[in-house]
Each structure stands twice: as C-alpha cells, then as structure tokens.
Amino acid sequence: xxxxxxxxxxxDLAHELADASAGVIMEHFRQPLQVIDKxxxxxxxPVTVADKDAETAIRELIRARFPEHGILGxxxxxxxxxxxxxxxxxxxxxxxxxxSGFPTWGTLxxxxxxxxxxxxxxxxPMTGERFYGHPQGAYLGAKQIHTRACAALKDASLFCTEPxxxxxxxxRNGFDALSKQVVHTRYxxxxxxxxxxxxxFVDLVVEADLKPWDIKALVPIVEGAGGKITDWEGGxxxxxxxxxxxxxxxxxxxxxxxxxGAA
Amino acid sequence: xxxxxxxxxxxDLAHELADASAGVIMEHFRQPLQVIDKxxxxxxxPVTVADKDAETAIRELIRARFPEHGILGxxxxxxxxxxxxxxxxxxxxxxxxxxSGFPTWGTLxxxxxxxxxxxxxxxxPMTGERFYGHPQGAYLGAKQIHTRACAALKDASLFCTEPxxxxxxxxRNGFDALSKQVVHTRYxxxxxxxxxxxxxFVDLVVEADLKPWDIKALVPIVEGAGGKITDWEGGxxxxxxxxxxxxxxxxxxxxxxxxxGAA
Numbered sequence: 208x209x210x211x212x213x214x215x216x217x218x219d220l221a222h223e224l225a226d227a228s229a230g231v232i233m234e235h236f237r238q239p240l241q242v243i244d245k246x247x248x249x250x251x252x253p254v255t256v257a258d259k260d261a262e263t264a265i266r267e268l269i270r271a272r273f274p275e276h277g278i279l280g281x282x283x284x285x286x287x288x289x290x291x292x293x294x295x296x297x298x299x300x301x302x303x304x305x306x307s308g309f310p311t312w313g314t315l316x317x318x319x320x321x322x323x324x325x326x327x328x329x330x331x332p333m334t335g336e337r338f339y340g341h342p343q344g345a346y347l348g349a350k351q352i353h354t355r356a357c358a359a360l361k362d363a364s365l366f367c368t369e370p371x372x373x374x375x376x377x378x379r380n381g382f383d384a385l386s387k388q389v390v391h392t393r394y395x396x397x398x399x400x401x402x403x404x405x406x407x408f409v410d411l412v413v414e415a416d417l418k419p420w421d422i423k424a425l426v427p428i429v430e431g432a433g434g435k436i437t438d439w440e441g442g443x444x445x446x447x448x449x450x451x452x453x454x455x456x457x458x459x460x461x462x463x464x465x466x467x468g469a470a
Numbered sequence: 471x472x473x474x475x476x477x478x479x480x481x482d483l484a485h486e487l488a489d490a491s492a493g494v495i496m497e498h499f500r501q502p503l504q505v506i507d508k509x510x511x512x513x514x515x516p517v518t519v520a521d522k523d524a525e526t527a528i529r530e531l532i533r534a535r536f537p538e539h540g541i542l543g544x545x546x547x548x549x550x551x552x553x554x555x556x557x558x559x560x561x562x563x564x565x566x567x568x569x570s571g572f573p574t575w576g577t578l579x580x581x582x583x584x585x586x587x588x589x590x591x592x593x594x595p596m597t598g599e600r601f602y603g604h605p606q607g608a609y610l611g612a613k614q615i616h617t618r619a620c621a622a623l624k625d626a627s628l629f630c631t632e633p634x635x636x637x638x639x640x641x642r643n644g645f646d647a648l649s650k651q652v653v654h655t656r657y658x659x660x661x662x663x664x665x666x667x668x669x670x671f672v673d674l675v676v677e678a679d680l681k682p683w684d685i686k687a688l689v690p691i692v693e694g695a696g697g698k699i700t701d702w703e704g705g706x707x708x709x710x711x712x713x714x715x716x717x718x719x720x721x722x723x724x725x726x727x728x729x730x731g732a733a
Contacts, residue, residue, distance in 0.1 A: 237671065239618075303656055307627060307663075308671030310573055310597055334573055334597055355502075364570060369657060370633060393566055394632060395658020400570075408500065408571030 209292070209320050211342075217273075217292075217318050218341055221328045224268055228261040228298055228314050229332035235260075236333065237308050255306065258282055261298035261314065269294050281420050293319050297420035300329075301368075301397030310334050311399040317424035317445075324445050327427035329398050338402040340431030345405050354434040354454030355407035360388040360461050363410035366400035367392075372416045377470050378449065381439065382413055384469035385462055401425040404454050405432035411462055412452040415439075419447040435459040439466055472555070472583050474605075480536075480555075480581050481604055484591045487531055491524040491561055491577050492595035498523075499596065500571050518569065521545055524561035524577065532557050544683050556582050560683035563592075564631075564660030573597050574662040580687035580708075587708050590690035592661050601665040603694030608668050617697040617717030618670035623651040623724050626673035629663035630655075635679045640733050641712065644702065645676055647732035648725055664688040667717050668695035674725055675715040678702075682710040698722040702729055 209217075235257035262282040269278055270286075277290030281297050294316070299305050301312030310333040318326040328339040338347050345352050357363050365386060373379045386392045389411065396403075396412065398421075403409040405428045414422075423445045429436045429452050436444045436452040441463055444450045451466065453459035472480075498520035525545040532541055533549075540553030544560050557579065562568050564575030573596040581589040591602040601610050608615050620626050628649060636642045649655045652674065659666075659675065661684075666672040668691045677685075686708045692699040692715050699707045699715040704726055707713045714729065716722035 237669070239670075303627075303654060306671065307629070307656060308666040308669055309662065311658075364566075366570070369655075371655075391566060392632075392634075393570060393658060395574075395656060399572065403571040406500070406571055407502075408569065 209325060214318070214325055214341060218326055218339070220268070220272055221316050221318065221326055221339065222337075224265045224316050225314060225328055225330035225337060227264050227268055229330060231261040231264050232257045232299065232314065233332050236305065255299065255302065257305075258299045258302065262296055265296055265298065265316070279420065281418065291321055295319060295324070295420050295423040297418075297424070300421055301399070304395070304397055311395065311397055313398040313402075315398055315420060315424035317420075317427070319423060319445065322445065323443070324423045324426045327424035329402050329424060329428060331399070336402075338405065338428050340405070340427030340429070342427075343431075345428050345431030347402075347406065352406045352432050354405060354429075354432045355410070357410040357455045358457040360385075360458065360465065361390060363389045363458055365389040365392045365411040365413060366396040366404075366409050367394060367412065367414050368397050368400075369394055372414060374415065378415045380469040381466035382415075385411075385413060385465050388465060398425060401429055401452055404434060404452055405429055407432075407454060410454050410458060413450070413462065413466075415449040417447045417450055419445060422447055422450050425452070437463070439463070472588060477581070477588055477604060481589055481602070483531070483535055484579050484581065484589055484602065485600075487528045487579050488577060488591055488593035488600060490527050490531055492593060494524040494527050495520045495562065495577065496595050499568065518562065518565065520568075521562045521565065525559055528559055528561065528579070542682065544681065554584055558582060558587070558683050558686040560681075560687070563684055564662070567658070567660055574658065574660055576661040576665075578661055578683060578687035580683075580690070582686060582708065585708065586706070587686045587689045590687035592665050592687060592691060594662070599665075601668065601691050603668070603690030603692070605690075606694075608691050608694030610665075610669065615669045615695050617668060617692075617695045618673070620673040620718045621720040623648070623721065623728065624653060626652045626721055628652040628655045628674040628676060629659040629667075629672050630657060630675065630677050631660050631663075632657055635677060637678065641678045643732040644729035645678075648674070648676060648728050651728060661688060664692055664715055667697060667715055668692055670695075670717060673717050673721060676713070676725065676729070678712045680710045680713055682708060685710055685713050688715070700726070702726070
C-alpha cells in the first residue's frame with residue numbers, strides 16, 4: 208500500500224504536471240486550430256496539437272521523476288504495462304468544448320494503485336480552477352469541497368455531456384428513465400460537471416461511452432467530497448464505460464435502481 | 471436616429487450597469503441558493519435572489535441617468551412603455567448554468583431604438599469576460615472580435631441550450647434536420663454560445679422558446695462581429711421566439727433553407 212508520504216509526493220508531482228500542461232495547452236486555446244478527425248464524421252473526435260504536446264510534456268516529467276511508474280493516456284502508447292502505480296492522463300477532456308472556446312474542458316490527471324485511483328486532478332487553466340481529490344478529501348485550490356445532501360430524485364439535477372453518448376437500448380432507456388424523474392437535465396458538462404457535483408451544485412452525473420482516462424481522475428474528487436461514483440451495475444467506475452456519480456450516496460442507490468429497472 | 475455621441479454615452483452606461491450587476495450577482499454565485507420555481511416542474515425556471523436584486527440595481531442606475539428611457543426586463547414590470555429608446559435586461563441568462571456553478575451564464579444588457587437593438591453586452595463576471603457589440607463592431611474587453619468563415623453545413627458546429635427547448639413539429643423537425651447535416655451538435659450554451667460564435671469558434675446557434683431579453687443583447691454582438699442573426703423565417707431575431715445565428719452569412723442562408731425544408 209502506498210503510504211501517506213508517498214501519495215503526498217505523487218500529489219506534488221500532479222500539481223507540477225498540471226502547471227506544465229497548462230502552459231502548453233493555453234498557447235493553443237482560442238487559436239485557429241488544425242483539427243484531425245480520429246473517427247468518422249458522426250463521431251466527431253478532434254485531437255489537437257495541444258492535446259498531444261501536453262501529454263508529451265506530462266509524460267517527460269513523470270519519466271524523469273518516477274521511471275518505474277506506468278503511464279496510460281489518450282494520445283500515446285502505454286508505458287511500463289503491468290506496473291502497480293500508474294498515471295492515467297487526458298490532457299484535454301472536453302475537446303468539443305475546447306475547440307468551441309468554452310471554459311468547461313479540463314486536464315485530467317489520475318494516479319492509481321492496483322487499478323484503484325487514489326489521486327485525481329482536474330485543472331482548468333482559463334478559469335484558474337484546480338480540483339483534486341486524495342484519500343483525505345477533495346479540494347478546489349486550497350479550499351476543501353463537499354457534495355450536498357439530496358435524498359430524492361424529484362429534487363435532483365442531472366448532467367451528462369451529450370444525449371448522443373448513449374447507445375440505443377439499455378443505455379438510452381436507463382438515462383431517459385432517470386431524466387424523467389429529476390427536476391432538470393442539463394447537457395454539455397464534460398469533466399466540469401463532476402467537479403460541480405463535488406462542490407455541491409449538481410446532484411447527479413450519468414454518462415456512457417467513457418474511456419478510463421475520461422473518468423479515473425474524477426473518482427477521487429467525487430469520493431473525496433463525500434459523493435459516490437460507480438458504473439451502472441454498482442461496480443468500480445474507473446475502468447470507463449458507463450458511470451453514475453451522485454453527491455448524496457442515498458441518491459446514488461435510487462438512480463441505480465431506476466436505471467436498472469428500465470433495462 | 472441616435473447619434474454616435476449618444477450611443478457612446480449609452481455604451482458607457484452599459485459598462486457601469488455590468489459592473490454594478492456583477493457585484494450584486496457574484497455575492498450569490500456558488501452559494502447555497504433559495505430557488506423559486508416560476509413555472510411547473512417540467513419547465514424548470516429558477517429565479518434567484520441574485521437575478522431580482524441585480525435587475526433592481528441596473529434599473530436604478532438607468533432611471534437616475536436617463537429617466538425618459540424605457541426598461542424591459544425579466545424580473546420587474548416594464549417602465550415608460552412606448553419610449554423610443556429602451557433598455558432590455560436579463561441579469562442572469564442561463565439560470566440553470568448559474569445554479570449548477572458553471573461559468574457559462576451571463577448578464578445581458580441591450581439598448582434598442584424603435585425595436586432595433588443597437589448596443590448589446592454580455593458580461594461574465596467569473597471569467598472576467600465582457601462581450602459587447604455596437605454599430606462599429608464587436609469586442610471582448612478591448613479586443614475586436616470577428617466570426618470565422620464557414621460556408622458549408624458539413625463543416626459547421628451547431629449549438630443550442632437544450633434539446634427540450636424545441637416544441638414537437640416545426641421546431642423539433644427543423645432543428646433535427648439541421649443537426650444531421652453539421653459536423654457536431656453541442657448543448658448547454660446559453661448566451662455564451664453566441665459569444666463564441668462572435669469570436670469565431672462556433673458556426674451556428676439555433677434556438678427556440680426565447681424571450682426578447684434572452685436574445686436582444688446578442689444581436690449587436692453577432693452582427694458587429696460579422697455574423698448574421700434572424701428568426702427562423704429570416705426576420706428580426708430580437709423579438710424572441712426562434713433564432714438562427716451564423717458566423718458566416720452564407721451558412722445562415724443554408725441553415726434557413728434546411729430548417730424551412732423540414733417544416
């Protein structure tokens with residue numbers, strides 16, 4: 208098990224990684240960009256120069272400091288496969304928000320031990336907000352943050368990034384059933400929605416079609432703030448796929464029941 | 471007709487109104503709020519203390535300086551009905567974004583002459599961004615801004631605030647037909663999406679169910695930056711209802727044709 212002294216050292220490095228990546232990324236934010244489509248037109252997935260260069264900068268800093276650690280990221284190949292301590296990186300989560308000039312994207316940096324994320328960071332350089340979570344709590348900058356109580360779906364707000372992220376059938380039916388029971392549903396959140404949940408301004412974030420680097424860093428932030436986050440069957444969320452995050456653990460159980468009832 | 475000297479004086483006042491309202495609003499942003507539902511649950515329309523107090527502060531400043539001007543706002547009764555020069559106010563456009571802690575809401579301040587908006591301002595106090603347009607251009611702070619060229623729907627990005635803003639039939643069919651032709655559709659924009667269009671990072675914003683104060687201030691910003699904004703039939707957008715904004719006027723004509731073809 209990682210000791211407090213060890214994860215504190217990893218957290219210090221995570222702050223350095225966020226600083227370094229912010230410098231690289233902000234040179235490209237709100238500039239005319241050359242966008243390369245990875246997939247076909249219907250699944251618009253832009254990868255910018257900023258994304259690739261920021262991940263390169265982060266990886267160099269990790270390798271220099273902890274060459275034995277694993278690294279898993281969206282933009283480059285896995286390093287040290289099988290390592291117990293692994294950094295999981297998404298330099299720009301919310302690429303559509305980024306290329307549209309919105310300040311709701313973030314740089315996601317997670318550190319996991321044996322598949323369990325123990326440190327998570329979301330850095331938003333334009334607003335100057337840095338959210339992070341670790342075994343002793345969740346923070347925005349120096350300020351500790353907490354989820355809010357919300358024990359009934361009829362009082363809950365629900366976020367997800369976009370309606371098209373749900374496949375027809377199980378995913379679509381589950382999300383729609385939940386959406387009908389909450390007070391309002393809002394789209395366009397990306398990682399920012401999970402951070403607003405951790406701060407106590409959003410009650411539920413329910414998503415699908417996630418990669419591990421889209422979600423891993425958000426687990427310690429949500430859990431450190433007092434919330435609960437799992438996949439749609441109640442298992443660990445960090446592997447990607449489908450996620451249910453709730454600020455109030457009572458609400459989490461209700462949301463899971465509605466989703467599974469609709470399947 | 472308003473002279474340049476006159477509208478410059480009105481613009482100076484608009485800056486003062488934005489400063490004053492920001493002070494009132496930011497006392498309440500990211501605080502636990504008492505939310506009052508104006509409508510039923512399915513049309514969640516929160517009005518916060520911040521919204522009402524900010525509009526009161528703005529109205530007092532206008533009355534002190536130009537007591538003969540009309541004032542139309544979301545939160546209080548119309549003043550001086552029938553006046554030629556009218557201020558149109560929405561202290562917090564994007565109330566769902568606001569109560570969810572997101573930085574994508576804005577204070578909208580418009581000045582119209584005989585129904586035509588000649589000055590428009592969108593102020594975002596958290597990010598420190600102030601967008602404004604007038605007969606000589608559009609600006610973010612001191613920097614002049616311009617829309618980008620995008621002459622084909624297949625290359626365009628499309629924004630709107632939420633999918634539920636479109637009524638079944640004409641509105642739903644029109645938006646869906648357009649959405650199928652663009653490279654990607656994104657929700658959760660509010661007034662921020664029009665400003666990103668004015669900056670050249672978004673190509674289309676298409677909405678419905680708008681009140682005059684939701685859209686009036688955005689017209690001089692979009693037009694001042696080189697874009698085109700009308701209702702869904704090509705008439706003035708400022709009256710509310712349905713709006714089509716395009717950064718490239720060529721794209722605007724294409725979008726209108728697709729919407730009307732789907733009706």
